[in-house]
Amino acid sequence: MSTMTREETAALIQEVLEVYPESAREERAKHLTVNDQEVEQSKKCITSNRKSLPGVMTIRGCAYAGSKGVVWGPIKDMIHISHGPVGCGQYSRAGRRNYYVGTTGINTFGTMNFTSDFQEKDIVFGGDKKLSKIMTEIEQLFPLNKGITIQSECPIGLIGDDIEAVAKQAAKTLEKPVVPVRCEGFRGVSQSLGHHIANDAVRDWVLGNRDEDTSFVSTPYDVTILGDYNIGGDAWASRTLLEDMGLRVIAQWSGDGTLAEMENTPKAKLNLLHCYRSMNYISRHMEEKYGVPWMEYNFFGPTKIAESLRQIAAFFDETIQANAEKVIEKYQAEYQAVINKYRPRLEGKRVMLYVGGLRPRHIIGAYEDLGMEVVGTGYEFGHNDDYDRTIKEMGNATLIYDDVTGYEFEEFVKRVKPDLIGSGIKEKYIFQKMGIPFRQMHSWDYSGPYHGYDGFAIFARDMDMTLNNPCWSKVQAPWLKSEEAPEAAVAGA
């Protein structure tokens, strides 16, 4: 398949929109666009962060998922209560693979599910008493926890429980931080508002805790990693690079992170922000209140890593800048070997992405390092500022889709015919059954890490393993096969 022209892509969008009733068509048209690198501001060509229409299949999550699942959940030494009925927490339990070190159930609690398990009577009479009771229980059973967060599920907001009051009371008796988070699932249009609410809760209940405390000795080289959830070990693979450069990483937000790290973050010299969408709020706040600057970086693929390492080093003195060059040099043989091995097998392959808050633009560079091309991308819950940052990364005349519906995505794929799709679990089996190689790009398909130079090697191997897997030639029943055998058959070689 040759690349599509601007007119062809625009025509494709029109064709796909055709089946909708008029009002839905008008609404959805605003969320689909053909990329044009000339455009300075995404608001001119795409609308985002709007409510999904009833009747279409959206892949979005809820505010609770954004707070409990993304921002707060990975803080390993706190206990996060999924406050409300049991399902929200149980069905999402340990699903994000935020790796951490520690002994689960003793001093870390990442993969456990704590819930107040609401019953009818709690809805009728309120759950505040139950909440304070379970916090006492938690303290008896897990005395090494460093604090508790209360992650509200939908019913809490509906029945109007006063979790703030319970939290304040409990914080006094337990003598630990207890953080109420108003992240009821019905708030906002997607998990994105959950990130924001969680950021605000950190700001209001955690960040200032150690303002007076001078026991932490900072150095001129203290940095933090924000917006890295250590999926499959991502943050570790990033951290080693920064440490190789001579920087000291004093906090990880929030993959493998702790409460103390969060509290000490304002003492850093620079906040490094990987996932802009989920943690830009708190970064901006820290810059304003504590004067800690922040910068976005990208640790996917050697080109972007080198670029980011140099940008980070530019904040510091010449030693660090020289070290950055050394780090890049040190890994050069390693990543060049990866490229030499996989590039010939992946060259020219076309990818369509549809992921969450940073990957639709961040991974493009890693694919390009392998000679692949991203021909369509989109965010589940991105905002205008995310698309602003995407336009320049994507090629001209490629497809951009916001909160794409199940139907649209399938039709786009049928026409664009990518060689690989990177998206989530909900899309995976549809496309695999259509015979298209697929990688889950939220959870790295149970692999990872993909960040850093070490991660790039794994990324390249995984893409090759998926794309060139001999199974794709076996998807069609033998008697339905046409004369010419699909080219995927060569892959096993």
Next chain:
Amino acid sequence: MPSVMIRVKENGALLFYIAKKDQEDEIAEVETDTEESWGGEVLLTDGSRYYVDPITPRPSFPTTLRFKRV
């Protein structure tokens, strides 16, 4: 009257950020920009104009201010 955070961008320009709208634009021109005070009418790179009463002394950025649309 949107609440706007103004910060210094990597390239030295001032960035006008309206949190509510996720809008980030560079400031192209400011009416008053002296040692002592900062404010008045500001022009953004997208062509829109906002106003804030000049602030004395000149605030240190980042800072959050309430602007009026012009």
